Amino acid sequence: MKALGSLALALALLGSAAQAADRTKLTIYTALENDQLGPVKASIERAVPEVEVVWVRDSTGVITARFLAEKENPRADLVIGLAASSLLMFEKLGLLAEYKPQGADALKAEFRDPKAPYTWTGMDAYLGVVCFNTAEASRDGIGTPARWSDLLAPGLKGKIVMPHPASSGTGYLMVAGWLQSMGEEKGWAFMDKLHENMAAYLHSGSAPCVQAARGERVAGLSLDMRGAAEKSKGAPIEVVVPQDGTGWDEEALAVVATTKNLALARKVADWGASKGANEVYAKSYAIVAYPGAASAPANYPANAEAGMIKNDLGWMAENRERILAEWSRRYESKAAAKK
Amino acid sequence: MSAATSESPRVAEGAPAIPLPVVLPRAVRRLSERAVATGLIALMGGLLVLIIALPLGALLIKSLEAPSGGLAGLDNFRTYFATPTLVEALTNSLTIAALCVMIVLPLAFGYAYALTRTAMWFKGLLLAAALLPIFAPSLLSGIALTYILGNQGLLRGLLMGHSVYGPIGIVVAECLYAFPHALIILITALSLSDGRLYEAAAAMGTSRLRTFATVTLPGARYGLVSAAFVVFTLVVTDFGIPKVIGGQYAVLATDAYRQVVGQQNFPMGAVVGLLMLVPAVIAFGVDRVIQRRQTSLLSARSVPYEPKPRRGRDQAFLAYAVLVAGVIVATYGVAVWASFIRYWPYNLALTLDHYDFGAADADGWSPYWNSLIMAASVAAIGTALVFCGAYLIEKLRTFAAGRMLAQFLAMLPLAVPGLVLGLGYVFFFNAPWNPLNVLYGTLVLLAINTLAHYYTVAHVTAATALKQIDPEFEAVSASLKVPFWQTFTRVSLPICLPTVLELAAYLFVNAMTTVSAVIFLYGADTKLASIAIVHMDEAGATASAAAMASVIMATALGARLILVLVNRGVVHRLQRWRRREA
Numbered sequence: 001m002k003a004l005g006s007l008a009l010a011l012a013l014l015g016s017a018a019q020a021a022d023r024t025k026l027t028i029y030t031a032l033e034n035d036q037l038g039p040v041k042a043s044i045e046r047a048v049p050e051v052e053v054v055w056v057r058d059s060t061g062v063i064t065a066r067f068l069a070e071k072e073n074p075r076a077d078l079v080i081g082l083a084a085s086s087l088l089m090f091e092k093l094g095l096l097a098e099y100k101p102q103g104a105d106a107l108k109a110e111f112r113d114p115k116a117p118y119t120w121t122g123m124d125a126y127l128g129v130v131c132f133n134t135a136e137a138s139r140d141g142i143g144t145p146a147r148w149s150d151l152l153a154p155g156l157k158g159k160i161v162m163p164h165p166a167s168s169g170t171g172y173l174m175v176a177g178w179l180q181s182m183g184e185e186k187g188w189a190f191m192d193k194l195h196e197n198m199a200a201y202l203h204s205g206s207a208p209c210v211q212a213a214r215g216e217r218v219a220g221l222s223l224d225m226r227g228a229a230e231k232s233k234g235a236p237i238e239v240v241v242p243q244d245g246t247g248w249d250e251e252a253l254a255v256v257a258t259t260k261n262l263a264l265a266r267k268v269a270d271w272g273a274s275k276g277a278n279e280v281y282a283k284s285y286a287i288v289a290y291p292g293a294a295s296a297p298a299n300y301p302a303n304a305e306a307g308m309i310k311n312d313l314g315w316m317a318e319n320r321e322r323i324l325a326e327w328s329r330r331y332e333s334k335a336a337a338k339k
Numbered sequence: 340m341s342a343a344t345s346e347s348p349r350v351a352e353g354a355p356a357i358p359l360p361v362v363l364p365r366a367v368r369r370l371s372e373r374a375v376a377t378g379l380i381a382l383m384g385g386l387l388v389l390i391i392a393l394p395l396g397a398l399l400i401k402s403l404e405a406p407s408g409g410l411a412g413l414d415n416f417r418t419y420f421a422t423p424t425l426v427e428a429l430t431n432s433l434t435i436a437a438l439c440v441m442i443v444l445p446l447a448f449g450y451a452y453a454l455t456r457t458a459m460w461f462k463g464l465l466l467a468a469a470l471l472p473i474f475a476p477s478l479l480s481g482i483a484l485t486y487i488l489g490n491q492g493l494l495r496g497l498l499m500g501h502s503v504y505g506p507i508g509i510v511v512a513e514c515l516y517a518f519p520h521a522l523i524i525l526i527t528a529l530s531l532s533d534g535r536l537y538e539a540a541a542a543m544g545t546s547r548l549r550t551f552a553t554v555t556l557p558g559a560r561y562g563l564v565s566a567a568f569v570v571f572t573l574v575v576t577d578f579g580i581p582k583v584i585g586g587q588y589a590v591l592a593t594d595a596y597r598q599v600v601g602q603q604n605f606p607m608g609a610v611v612g613l614l615m616l617v618p619a620v621i622a623f624g625v626d627r628v629i630q631r632r633q634t635s636l637l638s639a640r641s642v643p644y645e646p647k648p649r650r651g652r653d654q655a656f657l658a659y660a661v662l663v664a665g666v667i668v669a670t671y672g673v674a675v676w677a678s679f680i681r682y683w684p685y686n687l688a689l690t691l692d693h694y695d696f697g698a699a700d701a702d703g704w705s706p707y708w709n710s711l712i713m714a715a716s717v718a719a720i721g722t723a724l725v726f727c728g729a730y731l732i733e734k735l736r737t738f739a740a741g742r743m744l745a746q747f748l749a750m751l752p753l754a755v756p757g758l759v760l761g762l763g764y765v766f767f768f769n770a771p772w773n774p775l776n777v778l779y780g781t782l783v784l785l786a787i788n789t790l791a792h793y794y795t796v797a798h799v800t801a802a803t804a805l806k807q808i809d810p811e812f813e814a815v816s817a818s819l820k821v822p823f824w825q826t827f828t829r830v831s832l833p834i835c836l837p838t839v840l841e842l843a844a845y846l847f848v849n850a851m852t853t854v855s856a857v858i859f860l861y862g863a864d865t866k867l868a869s870i871a872i873v874h875m876d877e878a879g880a881t882a883s884a885a886a887m888a889s890v891i892m893a894t895a896l897g898a899r900l901i902l903v904l905v906n907r908g909v910v911h912r913l914q915r916w917r918r919r920e921a
Contacts, residue, residue: 075769
């Protein structure tokens with residue numbers, strides 16, 4: 001009798017525990033912007049009610065480094081909104097689960113993992129732009145650039161900043177963009193001249209635009225979204241996508257191979273490829289994976305999608321070390337000597 | 340054990356005539372005191388091994404791996420020294436650090452002298468003002484300087500065309516940041532002194548300059564050397580300032596960041612990190628040499644030195660201190676002011692919007708509360724641990740090897756850049772085989788990591804205070820058969836109470852402001868305010884970053900205010916015995 005009673009009690013306890021655990025916490029590593037986290041979380045939890053999203057957010061470099069540092073004992077269930085170039089690295093190390101979300105075939109081709117095993121799915125694209133401070137430039141009588149070569153004007157000497165390609169994914173996508181669109185030889189020749197005008201290579205993708213927005217510099221090579229955001233805050237800048245095309249990367253999502261909640265993580269991945277999810281991305285990004293889901297955010301450059309070069313993400317990943325070594329050889333040894 | 344204790348004394352003392360009951364308890368007590376001492380030192384050493392040595396060991400192993408996995412031996416180090424740009428960062432770091440030592444040390448010494456050896460006015464206020472930089476994340480001095488000396492800065496004319504982005508900015512910002520760290524050590528060194536020496540000097544008609552050169556300076560020697568190394572290594576390992584204001588000037592800390600965060604090259608990041616350990620190892624050696632020569636200044640018969648008013652000197656030092664404090668307060672004041680500006684420099688309207696952190700960061704104010712809990716626990720537990728640890732190392736005479744090891748490990752963290760220590764923690768505390776990996780991502784691990792990161796300065800401060808108490812106290816206690824823990828609670832602790840409170844404040848404040856060590860370690864629910872600052876700064880919300888930093892500064896200042904009140908109340912009463920009755 002007593003035993004039965006305690007058994008009943010135990011069962012009741014188990015039941016309530018199961019109820020409390022109704023919503024499974026999924027840890028998601030992300031480099032999405034802070035203001036996107038709330039809407040994306042709400043959208044996921046509406047689509048997959050069994051899930052409670054727990055974000056770990058940091059900049060692309062830090063999250064990538066952290067994920068790799070934890071690879072012996074991964075802590076994340078999914079990665080959402082991280083550079084595809086980072087996910088390619090994870091894929092190579094076998095850290096991602098093979099899974100193609102339902103409905104992924106409806107996405108634009110460049111937002112799907114092109115190689116088997118299928119592990120990652122693109123969400124949105126971000127591209128390199130020039131944040132150009134017109135208030136400071138007009139004082140110096142410099143016109144707004146339209147092409148990359150306009151940045152070589154002598155009047156801009158020492159007034160341009162860009163992200164350091166070895167520190168920042170944004171810096172690397174620009175360098176890789178020039179090399180792909182101009183060809184390697186001409187690309188390096190262009191950077192040689194650009195280097196003469198460069199004030200500094202900064203260790204963050206956003207910082208160059210922020211500095212240009214504050215008038216610390218005239219031109220900051222940076223991310224499209226950062227440019228639009230600074231302009232919306234009232235900075236006297238033009239966000240320029242050069243006519244001759246600019247490099248880009250995409251944010252993507254993937255299920256982590258070691259997740260203990262595989263079924264739920266897959267459901268979240270399905271959400272990530274849906275039209276509804278893409279509409280959420282489109283609130284902050286002009287170019288998203290789902291055809292026709294785009295809506296341009298305020299102050300976003302109009303010609304952005306047309307300005308995207310034909311970009312080979314696989315080539316970018318494979319040649320990264322070689323390009324960075326060459327970049328360092330050319331510009332870093334001179335960097336300190338240059339005043 | 341008990342058999343041995345009852346056996347050996349009888350043999351050793353060879354005095355069977357003495358009645359056993361009298362001998363035995365005393366012998367047992369003496370032996371167990373030794374056992375307790377050895378046990379405590381072992382415990383202390385073990386703890387430091389766990390929170391400092393093992394994570395760094397994990398990192399050392401990393402530095403010997405090839406970037407793509409597998410063993411590389413010393414190849415990474417060879418690559419490092421064969422790459423001119425990397426070596427250049429090394430020389431840059433050393434140059435900047437040496438410059439900062441040369442600037443900060445005399446400034447801080449003068450300031451500490453003014454606070455401890457003159458009768459100038461407003462001492463409490465001036466101390467608080469000088470400590471201001473400690474209350475904010477290092478990166479705030481960089482942010483403040485961009486507002487003041489940047490290309491759109493208020494006083495950019497001062498630089499006469501030179502750019503603040505580079506060595507100039509780094510040196511100025513680092514000096515501001517390192518100043519209070521040196522000051523704390525020098526105040527400790529100067530405030531514990533024997534008034535009788537000065538009375539004797541005065542009685543013999545010794546000139547003031549000669550008294551300064553023969554009494555004051557030698558007494559502060561240990562503090563000066565410690566302060567120099569603290570400044571040097573702080574500057575070498577700081578990462579926030581070069582990141583914000585360093586421009587193109589490469590230093591070791593940004594190199595480590597670039598290797599780890601930019602290129603995910605952990606082995607090379609580990610190599611750079613290990614190179615930064617070199618100053619600490621040197622510091623340890625020098626510390627040992629100086630310590631051998633250091634004689635205690637505060638003997639059992641000492642009387643604390645109390646400066647008598649002397650108008651000219653007091654006014655000159657007041658002017659000096661006000662000048663230095665003015666520069667510090669103005670710099671940080673600009674950063675606070677900037678947090679109320681709508682859009683620098685194009686829209687200078689005042690606003691409170693930047694304090695609505697929810698708009699700039701999804702977590703809103705919650706990182707602040709996390710920081711508060713974490714900092715309070717670090718202060719409470721850390722102070723006890725550091726002070727007791729320093730006592731065990733300085734005052735006990737058993738288990739020399741254990742004390743040496745603990746001393747070495749206590750000196751080590753200062754030289755380890757936060758980012759590198761944080762990485763070591765990831766490799767060690769997140770390893771699948773480590774039973775402690777349940778702590779990963781929790782506030783507990785953040786607190787442990789922060790304590791480890793700031794262990795050295797706290798330890799040096801405690802040790803400096805303890806070193807200046809005459810070992811005679813311990814000798815007398817021992818001969819009176821008073822166990823060391825009673826000497827500790829009745830003599831050392833009360834004498835050092837001001838230092839102990841200083842330690843608590845130091846740990847609290849640094850835990851509020853630390854960034855680089857914890858950036859890999861925080862979990863989904865445990866983001867800290869200081870990390871929120873970095874995120875907001877990176878996202879271009881510089882004003883919000885300055886706002887959060889201002890909130891942190893206000894909190895830390897509040898903590899200091901409480902400390903002042905406690906000092907007024909408890910400490911004043913406890914320290915009264917040291918004064919001479921009028």
